[in-house]
Amino acid sequence: MSTPTQRVAIVGGGASGALAAVHLLREPRDRGALEIDLIDRTGGFGAGIAYGTTDPLHVLNVPAVRMGAIAGRPEHFHEWLAERGEPVAEEAFVPRGVFAGYVRDLLARAEREATDARLRRHCGEVTAIVEHHGAPAAPLELTLADGERIRADRVILALGPLDGGDPIRVPAELKDSGVYVADPWAAGALEEARRDREVLVVGTGLSMVDVALTLCEGGQGPRVRAVSRHGLVPRRHRRTLTNLRRFHIPTETGQIEPIVAAIFAQICRVSQQGDDWRDVIDSMRPVTPALWKALGTAEQRRFLAEFQRLWDVHRFRMAPAVADRFEALQDVGRIVTESNSIVSLEPHGDRVRVFLRIPGATDLDLVEVDRVINCSGAGTDLRRQAPPLLAGLLAAGAARSDELGLGLDVTPEGALLGADGTPSTRLFAIGALRKGVEWEAIGVTEIRDHSAAVARQIVRTGETEEIPLPTELRAVPAAAPTEWEAA
Numbered sequence: 001m002s003t004p005t006q007r008v009a010i011v012g013g014g015a016s017g018a019l020a021a022v023h024l025l026r027e028p029r030d031r032g033a034l035e036i037d038l039i040d041r042t043g044g045f046g047a048g049i050a051y052g053t054t055d056p057l058h059v060l061n062v063p064a065v066r067m068g069a070i071a072g073r074p075e076h077f078h079e080w081l082a083e084r085g086e087p088v089a090e091e092a093f094v095p096r097g098v099f100a101g102y103v104r105d106l107l108a109r110a111e112r113e114a115t116d117a118r119l120r121r122h123c124g125e126v127t128a129i130v131e132h133h134g135a136p137a138a139p140l141e142l143t144l145a146d147g148e149r150i151r152a153d154r155v156i157l158a159l160g161p162l163d164g165g166d167p168i169r170v171p172a173e174l175k176d177s178g179v180y181v182a183d184p185w186a187a188g189a190l191e192e193a194r195r196d197r198e199v200l201v202v203g204t205g206l207s208m209v210d211v212a213l214t215l216c217e218g219g220q221g222p223r224v225r226a227v228s229r230h231g232l233v234p235r236r237h238r239r240t241l242t243n244l245r246r247f248h249i250p251t252e253t254g255q256i257e258p259i260v261a262a263i264f265a266q267i268c269r270v271s272q273q274g275d276d277w278r279d280v281i282d283s284m285r286p287v288t289p290a291l292w293k294a295l296g297t298a299e300q301r302r303f304l305a306e307f308q309r310l311w312d313v314h315r316f317r318m319a320p321a322v323a324d325r326f327e328a329l330q331d332v333g334r335i336v337t338e339s340n341s342i343v344s345l346e347p348h349g350d351r352v353r354v355f356l357r358i359p360g361a362t363d364l365d366l367v368e369v370d371r372v373i374n375c376s377g378a379g380t381d382l383r384r385q386a387p388p389l390l391a392g393l394l395a396a397g398a399a400r401s402d403e404l405g406l407g408l409d410v411t412p413e414g415a416l417l418g419a420d421g422t423p424s425t426r427l428f429a430i431g432a433l434r435k436g437v438e439w440e441a442i443g444v445t446e447i448r449d450h451s452a453a454v455a456r457q458i459v460r461t462g463e464t465e466e467i468p469l470p471t472e473l474r475a476v477p478a479a480a481p482t483e484w485e486a487a
């Protein structure tokens with residue numbers, strides 16, 4: 001009897017979906033053919049939102065030597081650049097569009113080199129996945145928005161972040177006229193804004209930095225006022241690579257403060273050796289999921305409310321050249337960042353009136369700008385704003401949200417947990433949907449390892465394995481997850 005073909009559908013063709021396909025194609029198989037359906041709403045395969053930009057000012061926020069997309073080979077991207085005759089320093093921050101080319105090349109190569117495997121690309125939105133119990137062959141059925149149906153044995157959800165929506169109620173008139181830009185990453189979204197005099201950006205994170213640099217490119221463009229409740233702006237990367245090292249982080253209390261104290265103590269220690277806080281923050285990355293889990297739900301909620309903003313600006317940093325440019329524009333008043341809440345937006349001729357309130361103040365501040373651009377980030381509550389596909393899986397009990405509602409509940413290997421807590425053998429997730437469970441889940445470092453682990457499980461049907469440590473810290477013993485001993 002011949003071994004049946006295994007059919008895997010991947011929903012989402014950003015970096016996560018593409019790397020899931022790469023790792024599936026590269027995974028050794030000793031029996032049976034493999035068919036992969038890679039489905040993306042935009043029809044872009046390998047770039048997604050992060051790497052879809054062609055603006056050379058939009059660079060990676062991780063040094064080249066740590067952006068490899070093959071599990072166990074963080075230096076692979078750096079090597080790939082050299083092979084193409086475009087060598088860069090290990091610590092270089094390369095334009096994100098180049099990284100998209102790398103992921104696409106990996107996918108094309110994996111496709112060419114895989115034996116007895118086929119990859120089909122589909123442009124369309126998956127709106128539903130139904131499991132046909134008792135159907136032994138390809139029991140999952142995916143429905144696309146245009147009515148097309150695809151059958152699969154396993155499905156990997158690589159949907160990217162939840163849609164954050166508008167940060168405040170926006171009058172329809174402002175949307176229709178383009179005075180309010182809901183998605184700065186949409187093709188051509190910033191074209192008109194470059195000719196404005198004054199623009200207000202909602203959000204002060206890395207997306208705001210990208211948008212502000214694009215608007216002010218070549219000394220032209222509007223004055224940019226960026227606001228967020230906290231007003232914190234990403235810190236800058238050092239010009240040299242950070243040193244990754246182990247240190248003791250106490251987790252037995254399940255409290256945030258002892259962890260913060262250990263971080264500060266380590267910063268003091270490494271400072272005496274000529275390093276700084278960046279080395280400590282970067283060194284925490286492989287153990288962050290274990291620290292996050294050790295906190296428990298109540299402390300995780302407190303972290304989100306009290307510490308997240310501070311963590312984010314130290315963890316997600318500006319490349320040095322980006323920071324130089326950004327600060328130079330701040331110095332001449334072209335970019336202003338501030339702590340402010342937007343109370344309301346009101347059309348005013350062909351401009352917009354924005355009512356702002358400084359946190360803690362009672363009086364409102366009124367500013368008039370040509371445009372408002374939303375850089376407020378991803379959605380944070382799946383239970384309130386699930387896209388149709390996830391709403392269907394939740395309603396059917398095939399999935400459940402994590403305790404915080406940031407994404408889906410998954411096993412450490414990425415299998416979805418059903419409403420009753422049973423791990424699925426057919427449905428998996430990679431990327432932002434795992435953030436509530438793991439906290440560190442959206443960077444390429446995690447995506448490559450998660451992709452490999454899910455691919456391995458799928459190909460060796462039924463097996464479950466531990467996710468390997470990122471190679472940078474392979475030397476760290478995979479000891480008790482709650483204790484990270486000093487080197």
Ligand SMILES: Cc1cc2nc3c(=O)[nH]c(=O)nc-3n(C[C@H](O)[C@H](O)[C@H](O)COP(=O)(O)OP(=O)(O)OC[C@H]3O[C@@H](n4cnc5c(N)ncnc54)[C@H](O)[C@@H]3O)c2cc1C
Pocket residue numbers: 011012013014015016017039040041042044047048049050051059060061062124125126127158159160161207389430431432442443444445
């Ligand atoms: C601006 C920006 C810069 C970043 N820079 C870095 C960096 O330098 N280094 C780093 O490690 N990380 C970076 N990140 C993190 C980044 O999120 C990940 O590296 C990676 O791009 C995430 O890819 P993804 O495939 O999970 O999500 P996405 O890129 O969002 O892709 C998901 C895809 O799925 C599609 N999709 C969603 N739902 C459906 C559906 N129902 N049917 C069909 N298709 C669907 C979407 O249209 C989208 O194309 C950055 C993120 C952003 C936003």
